[in-house]
Amino acid sequence: MKRPSIILNFKAYPLSYGKDALKLAKIAEKVSRERSIEVILAVPFTEIFRISQSVENPIFAQHVEHFQLGAYTGYILPEMIKDAGAKGALINHSEHRITIDAVVGTIKRLKENGLESVVCLQHYELVHPIAILSPSAILIEPPELIGKGKAISKERPELITRAVDEVKKTPDVILIAGAGITSGADVYEAIKLGADGVGLASAFMLSKDPEAVLRDMVDGALRAFDNLG
Amino acid sequence: MKRPSIILNFKAYPLSYGKDALKLAKIAEKVSRERSIEVILAVPFTEIFRISQSVENPIFAQHVEHFQLGAYTGYILPEMIKDAGAKGALINHSEHRITIDAVVGTIKRLKENGLESVVCLQHYELVHPIAILSPSAILIEPPELIGKGKAISKERPELITRAVDEVKKTPDVILIAGAGITSGADVYEAIKLGADGVGLASAFMLSKDPEAVLRDMVDGALRAFDNLG
Amino acid sequence: MKRPSIILNFKAYPLSYGKDALKLAKIAEKVSRERSIEVILAVPFTEIFRISQSVENPIFAQHVEHFQLGAYTGYILPEMIKDAGAKGALINHSEHRITIDAVVGTIKRLKENGLESVVCLQHYELVHPIAILSPSAILIEPPELIGKGKAISKERPELITRAVDEVKKTPDVILIAGAGITSGADVYEAIKLGADGVGLASAFMLSKDPEAVLRDMVDGALRAFDNLG
Amino acid sequence: MKRPSIILNFKAYPLSYGKDALKLAKIAEKVSRERSIEVILAVPFTEIFRISQSVENPIFAQHVEHFQLGAYTGYILPEMIKDAGAKGALINHSEHRITIDAVVGTIKRLKENGLESVVCLQHYELVHPIAILSPSAILIEPPELIGKGKAISKERPELITRAVDEVKKTPDVILIAGAGITSGADVYEAIKLGADGVGLASAFMLSKDPEAVLRDMVDGALRAFDNLG
Numbered sequence: 001m002k003r004p005s006i007i008l009n010f011k012a013y014p015l016s017y018g019k020d021a022l023k024l025a026k027i028a029e030k031v032s033r034e035r036s037i038e039v040i041l042a043v044p045f046t047e048i049f050r051i052s053q054s055v056e057n058p059i060f061a062q063h064v065e066h067f068q069l070g071a072y073t074g075y076i077l078p079e080m081i082k083d084a085g086a087k088g089a090l091i092n093h094s095e096h097r098i099t100i101d102a103v104v105g106t107i108k109r110l111k112e113n114g115l116e117s118v119v120c121l122q123h124y125e126l127v128h129p130i131a132i133l134s135p136s137a138i139l140i141e142p143p144e145l146i147g148k149g150k151a152i153s154k155e156r157p158e159l160i161t162r163a164v165d166e167v168k169k170t171p172d173v174i175l176i177a178g179a180g181i182t183s184g185a186d187v188y189e190a191i192k193l194g195a196d197g198v199g200l201a202s203a204f205m206l207s208k209d210p211e212a213v214l215r216d217m218v219d220g221a222l223r224a225f226d227n228l229g
Numbered sequence: 230m231k232r233p234s235i236i237l238n239f240k241a242y243p244l245s246y247g248k249d250a251l252k253l254a255k256i257a258e259k260v261s262r263e264r265s266i267e268v269i270l271a272v273p274f275t276e277i278f279r280i281s282q283s284v285e286n287p288i289f290a291q292h293v294e295h296f297q298l299g300a301y302t303g304y305i306l307p308e309m310i311k312d313a314g315a316k317g318a319l320i321n322h323s324e325h326r327i328t329i330d331a332v333v334g335t336i337k338r339l340k341e342n343g344l345e346s347v348v349c350l351q352h353y354e355l356v357h358p359i360a361i362l363s364p365s366a367i368l369i370e371p372p373e374l375i376g377k378g379k380a381i382s383k384e385r386p387e388l389i390t391r392a393v394d395e396v397k398k399t400p401d402v403i404l405i406a407g408a409g410i411t412s413g414a415d416v417y418e419a420i421k422l423g424a425d426g427v428g429l430a431s432a433f434m435l436s437k438d439p440e441a442v443l444r445d446m447v448d449g450a451l452r453a454f455d456n457l458g
Numbered sequence: 459m460k461r462p463s464i465i466l467n468f469k470a471y472p473l474s475y476g477k478d479a480l481k482l483a484k485i486a487e488k489v490s491r492e493r494s495i496e497v498i499l500a501v502p503f504t505e506i507f508r509i510s511q512s513v514e515n516p517i518f519a520q521h522v523e524h525f526q527l528g529a530y531t532g533y534i535l536p537e538m539i540k541d542a543g544a545k546g547a548l549i550n551h552s553e554h555r556i557t558i559d560a561v562v563g564t565i566k567r568l569k570e571n572g573l574e575s576v577v578c579l580q581h582y583e584l585v586h587p588i589a590i591l592s593p594s595a596i597l598i599e600p601p602e603l604i605g606k607g608k609a610i611s612k613e614r615p616e617l618i619t620r621a622v623d624e625v626k627k628t629p630d631v632i633l634i635a636g637a638g639i640t641s642g643a644d645v646y647e648a649i650k651l652g653a654d655g656v657g658l659a660s661a662f663m664l665s666k667d668p669e670a671v672l673r674d675m676v677d678g679a680l681r682a683f684d685n686l687g
Numbered sequence: 688m689k690r691p692s693i694i695l696n697f698k699a700y701p702l703s704y705g706k707d708a709l710k711l712a713k714i715a716e717k718v719s720r721e722r723s724i725e726v727i728l729a730v731p732f733t734e735i736f737r738i739s740q741s742v743e744n745p746i747f748a749q750h751v752e753h754f755q756l757g758a759y760t761g762y763i764l765p766e767m768i769k770d771a772g773a774k775g776a777l778i779n780h781s782e783h784r785i786t787i788d789a790v791v792g793t794i795k796r797l798k799e800n801g802l803e804s805v806v807c808l809q810h811y812e813l814v815h816p817i818a819i820l821s822p823s824a825i826l827i828e829p830p831e832l833i834g835k836g837k838a839i840s841k842e843r844p845e846l847i848t849r850a851v852d853e854v855k856k857t858p859d860v861i862l863i864a865g866a867g868i869t870s871g872a873d874v875y876e877a878i879k880l881g882a883d884g885v886g887l888a889s890a891f892m893l894s895k896d897p898e899a900v901l902r903d904m905v906d907g908a909l910r911a912f913d914n915l916g
Contacts, residue, residue, distance in 0.1 A: 012301040018312035045274035045305055046313040063303025071430070072241040074292025074325040076274055083247035084275040092787065096303040099784040100817070104810050123791050129816030130787070201300070321558065328555040329588070333581050352562050358587030359558070470759040476770035503732035503763055504771040521761025529888070530699040532750025532783040534732055541705040542733040554761040659758070 001088075001116055001136050001174050002038045004221040005197030008214075009042045009062065009090070013205040021047050022054055024210060029055040031214045035222060039214070042090050045076050052085025060118070061089040063096050066105030078106075078113040088116025094141055107135045118176065124159055127166035131173040138167060139199050141178035151180040153189035164194030184220030191224035230317075230345055230365050230403050231267045233450040234426030237443075238271045238291065238319070242434040250276050251283055253439060258284040260443045264451060268443070271319050274305050281314025289347070290318040292325045295334030307335075307342040317345025323370055336364045347405065353388055356395035360402040367396060368428050370407035380409040382418035393423030413449030420453035459546075459574055459594050459632050460496045462679040463655030466672075467500045467520065467548070471663040479505050480512055482668060487513040489672045493680060497672070500548050503534050510543025518576070519547040521554050524563030536564075536571040546574025552599055565593050576634065582617055585624035589631040596625060597657050599636035609638040611647035622652030642678030649682035688775075688803055688823050688861050691908040692884030694727045695901075696749065696777070697734070700892040708734050709741055711897060716742040718901045722909060726901070729777050732763050739772025747805070748776040750783050753792030765793075765800040775803025781828055794822045805863065811846055814853035818860040825854060826886050828865035838867040840876035851881030871907030878911035 008028055010016040015024055025041055032039040042060040043051050052059040061081040069077055081089060091106045092098050098106070103119060110117040116136040121127060127138055140163045142156055152159060160177050167175040177190040178199030187198050200217060207213045237257055239245040244253055254270055261268045271289040272280050281288040290310040298306055310318060320335050321327050327335070332348060339346040345365040350356060356367055369392040371385055381388060389406050396404040406419040407428030416427050429446060436442045466486055468474040473482055483499055490497045500518040501509050510517040519539040527535055539547060549564045550556050556564070561577060568575040574594040579585060585596055598621045600614055610617060618635050625633040635648040636657030645656050658675060665671045695715055697703040702711055712728055719726040729747040730738050739746040748768040756764055768776060778793045779785050785793070790806060797804040803823040808814060814825055827850045829843055839846060847864050854862040864877040865886030874885050887904060894900045 009302060012296070012298055012304055012306055012309070014298045016298070017309040042302075044309050046277055046309045048275055049278055061303075067241070069241055069243045069245070072324055073238060073271075073319065073322040074290075075241055077241050080241070080246040080273050080275045090302065093302040095301055097786040097788060100779065100787045100790055100813060101784060101809060103787055104812055122788055125791055125820065126787060129819045132816045133812060326557040326559060329550065329558045329561055329584060330555060330580060332558055333583055351559055354562055354591065355558060358590045361587045362583065467760060470754070470756055470762055470764050470767070472756045474756070475767040500760075502767050504735055504767045506733055507736055519761075525699070527699055527701045527703070530782055531696060531729075531777065531780040532748075533699055535699050538699070538704040538731050538733045548760065551760040553759055 001040075003174065003196045004191060004225050005038060005040065005137065005174055005176055006218060006221060007040045007042060007060070007118065007139070007176060007197065007199045008204055009199060009201040010044065010047070010205060011062070011095075011201055012044060013202075015205060017044055017047055022051060024205070025051045025055045025057065027211045028214060029057050031211065031218055032057055035215075035218050037218050037222065039218070040088070045081070048081055048084040048086050058087040059085055060116070061086050063093065064089040064091070064106060064110070066102050066109045078109045078115055082113050082115055086115065088118065088136065090139070091117055091119045091135070093120045094122060103130065104133055107133050120178070124162040124166060127163045127175070128169050131167055131170040134170070135173065137174035137176055137196075138163070139176040139178050141199065151182060151186035151189070152177050153181070153186050153193060155180065157189070157193055160190055160193040160195055181217070184216035187217045187220035188224045191221055192227070197221070230269075232403065232425045233420060233454050234267060234269065234366065234403055234405055235447060235450060236269045236271060236289070236347065236368070236405060236426065236428045237433055238428060238430040239273065239276070239434060240291070240324070240430055241273060242431075244434060246273055246276055251280060253434070254280045254284045254286065256440045257443060258286050260440065260447055261286055264444075264447050266447050266451065268447070269317070274310070277310055277313040277315050287316040288314055289345070290315050292322065293318040293320070293335060293339070295331050295338045307338045307344055311342050311344055315344065317347065317365065319368070320346055320348045320364070322349045323351060332359065333362055336362050349407070353391040353395060356392045356404070357398050360396055360399040363399070364402065366403035366405055366425075367392070368405040368407050370428065380411060380415035380418070381406050382410070382415050382422060384409065386418070386422055389419055389422040389424055410446070413445035416446045416449035417453045420450055421456070426450070459498075461632065461654045462649060462683050463496060463498065463595065463632060463634055464676060464679060465498045465500060465518070465576065465597070465634060465655070465657045466662055467657060467659040468502065468505070468663060469520070469553075469659055470502060471660075473663060475502055475505055480509060482663070483509045483513045483515065485669045486672060487515050489669065489676055490515055493673075493676045495676050495680065497676070498546070503539070506539055506542040506544050516545040517543055518574070519544050520551065522547040522549070522564060522568070524560050524567045536567045536573055540571050540573055544573065546576065546594065548597070549575055549577045549593070551578045552580060561588065562591055565591050578636070582620040582624060585621045585633070586627050589625055589628040592628070593631065595632035595634055595654075596621070597634040597636050599657065609640060609644035609647070610635050611639070611644050611651060613638065615647070615651055618648055618651040618653055639675070642674035645675045645678035646682045649679055650685070655679070688727075689725045690861065690883045691878060691912050692725060692727065692824065692861055692863055693905060693908060694729060694747070694805065694826070694863060694884065694886045695891055696729045696886060696888040697731065697892060698749070698782075698888055699731060700889075702892060704731055704734055709738060711892070712738045712742045712744065714898045715901060716744050718898065718905055719744055722902075722905045724905050724909065726905070727775075732768070735768055735771040735773050745774040746772055747803070748773050750780065751776040751778070751793060751797070753789050753796045765796045765802055769800050769802055773802065775805065775823065777826070778804055778806045778822065780807045781809060790817065791820055794820050807865070811849040811853060814850045814862070815856050818854055818857040821857075822860065824861035824863055824883075825850070826863040826865050828886065838869060838873035838876070839864050840868070840873050840880060842867065844876070844880055847877055847880040847882055868904070871903035874904045874907035875911045878908055879914070884908070
């Protein structure tokens with residue numbers, strides 16, 4: 001994964017599948033190309049194949065299990081998402097929590113398959129412990145801010161700062177700030193505080209003008225990075 | 230759903246995804262056409278689109294949630310599987326149990342979307358209670374026989390007979406017998422006992438000659454039906 | 459279980475354990491004796507022994523598993539609650555949902571141990587299906603009303619009426635209405651609509667005068683019963 | 688918690704509750720006194736009060752939730768086990784896995800209540816990450832050995848060695864080895880490899896002579912400690 005890193009989580013929103021999802025993916029591709037920035041799309045399992053065939057952005061699964069291939073009706077494993085075109089997966093999203101053993105197991109299984117892993121966490125105290133397990137990235141997201149239009153970078157800047165301090169104890173793990181990011185200014189702030197990227201969902205998925213929203217966010221990220229460089 | 234009904238559950242077996250899955254789906258399509266029989270394929274979420282584009286057999290999801298479209302990262306909803314090409318879904322598979330509220334909710338949500346629902350149960354006492362909720366079908370599958378090569382029709386014929394008695398209390402609900410079905414003779418027996426069809430998984434998915442296996446099963450089903458008719 | 463039936467769910471409220479819980483149990487015992495009515499106390503596992511030793515009211519567990527005695531660290535089984543002094547258990551409470559197989563299994567295991575079973579449900583469509591499994595009682599409780607101070611009997615009287623119609627299809631299963639019951643008038647209404655009793659939690663557990671609250675409720679129940687008789 | 692530390696997990700075995708459980712607890716107390724060693728008893732929630740009133744050994748819960756006191760029907764919280772007489776709890780037992788957020792939350796909530804926390808893990812890679820969260824102890828227990836009569840100290844000594852190396856990165860966290868410990872020789876070996884104690888369950892709970900078994904184990908531990916000292 002590259003810096004700055006923008007992850008768009010399609011969740012299971014009304015526009016997260018079918019033609020609408022393809023249209024949103026095309027918008028993300030357009031903005032990514034314009035600004036030469038990586039925008040990852042985390043899409044429902046059913047959409048991985050179609051969207052990865054249609055756009056050049058990296059496609060992630062929103063979840064994946066750690067079991068070996070076998071008798072697991074209704075579950076999706078790393079080999080399946082890879083074959084369908086995914087480059088990685090979210091792990092332990094706040095809407096899909098798993099056990100600690102599953103976190104370790106999923107990071108390993110994704111790595112074995114050459115896939116990226118983004119572990120979602122709400123407690124900054126977990127950043128260092130989980131970073132030791134060497135996922136590609138950690139997405140810190142206080143649940144009380146998710147989908148509330150209150151940006152983590154404004155409301156709880158200390159959560160980003162502390163998470164940044166924690167993640168620095170291990171090299172190479174990317175830190176992404178999520179929750180409540182709705183504008184380029186929020187993104188700018190998060191990256192200035194030390195995050196390597198941001199996670200977005202409702203601000204983009206439920207917007208009337210998703211292209212403008214994404215362009216604003218991306219510009220916020222690029223401005224903060226230039227400023228840091 | 231038609232009678233006799235054959236459901237092939239791909240589970241998450243090594244050949245359940247990608248090219249191998251397509252090849253197995255093509256085999257199922259060939260046998261279905263030859264014998265003019267409906268063979269339903271229950272495939273991983275990631276494969277629904279590709280397989281439904283490639284074969285004419287009805288494709289089912291192996292699971293689906295009952296939530297309304299919204300913030301449910303990593304979950305798959307009826308609208309998504311329908312858009313991807315599915316005609317129905319398994320519910321409450323023994324490897325993916327859900328709450329009773331979720332059973333009711335999922336049957337409703339599938340119906341709203343014009344999709345079939347197959348509720349998996351292990352206790353025959355549940356057949357009548359769940360049939361009252363009007364799913365398309367009930368798949369009765371004693372977990373102790375799953376994947377053991379011991380057919381429900383041989384080992385526990387009374388489970389089929391009792392389930393048949395129970396399902397008759399409600400009209401129009403199809404009864405499918407699963408677990409340990411490995412030969413045409415097992416299928417024949419199950420249908421003679423009153424089942425409307427059978428569910429298969431390992432016998433087909435792990436076979437060296439899946440085409441021969443499926444043809445044998447299908448012939449067992451047709452023989453039993455001719456016999457009954 | 460008797461009619462009318464009042465169930466006080468202590469939940470895990472601040473007064474649900476230790477001396478406070480004993481005090482509340484004593485209040486319930488006092489009112490029960492005064493009015494010669496059965497008031498069941500559903501208490502945390504840790505409190506079953508102490509409270510059942512101290513009051514004559516029937517003590518229920520708030521949950522219980524259906525496994526056989528064995529290697530189930532941290533789980534509580536019917537034999538344990540019985541030995542500690544319980545007379546029954548709630549099953550599938552809206553805060554503790556279980557699979558349909560577990561519902562069947564738990565009803566059976568409680569019966570084997572001579573214990574009562576109260577299955578909690580939110581959908582009236584489930585009342586008949588679950589009543590077929592012969593629990594002692596069904597507690598119908600629309601989750602949107604729980605703890606909101608809006609009584610099921612006022613806000614959704616049709617839910618009680620429909621549930622009553624459904625439960626009548628099987629003899630001997632008691633129907634209890636829960637959610638939002640806060641006054642004797644609510645209780646009166648619920649029983650007039652056909653319920654055999656009511657379930658209470660916050661109205662009693664969080665009240666400044668739990669004795670007055672309970673007496674008011676009990677009187678509402680008795681008035682409705684006299685009126686019906 | 689003291690060194691060496693012996694934890695007896697009563698699980699939900701046939702003798703885990705009521706009079707039998709009290710009898711086993713008395714045996715443990717007798718051996719503890721004789722040898723002046725701490726033997727912790729992890730018992731079902733329903734037994735905490737009775738057993739803690741009857742023996743002087745520290746009583747632990749086998750599980751506990753991290754929620755704040757409130758509307759959590761059927762769940763047991765730190766305040767409840769403390770009031771009933773417990774001194775600590777097992778967390779994330781292999782038979783009762785929880786999310787990573789729940790692990791952090793439970794350690795904190797136990798600490799707030801002055802209770803000990805023993806986090807169970809199967810992967811040695813998790814030992815350091817979880818030790819950072821400062822539980823009282825970590826119990827390493829490869830699930831493939833649990834209840835198999837194959838001791839971790841014989842079958843997988845490297846798991847203990849690696850776990851010991853990992854736990855040393857944080858001061859004050861005790862390391863306990865579990866799984867398959869059946870004799871004093873197994874205990875001796877585990878402690879010689881660097882463990883601070885052992886966890887036992889079936890070897891004691893299902894034994895015909897639990898007193899002899901426990902005395903043998905305790906002697907193995909003491910011998911290893913003398914040897915180390």
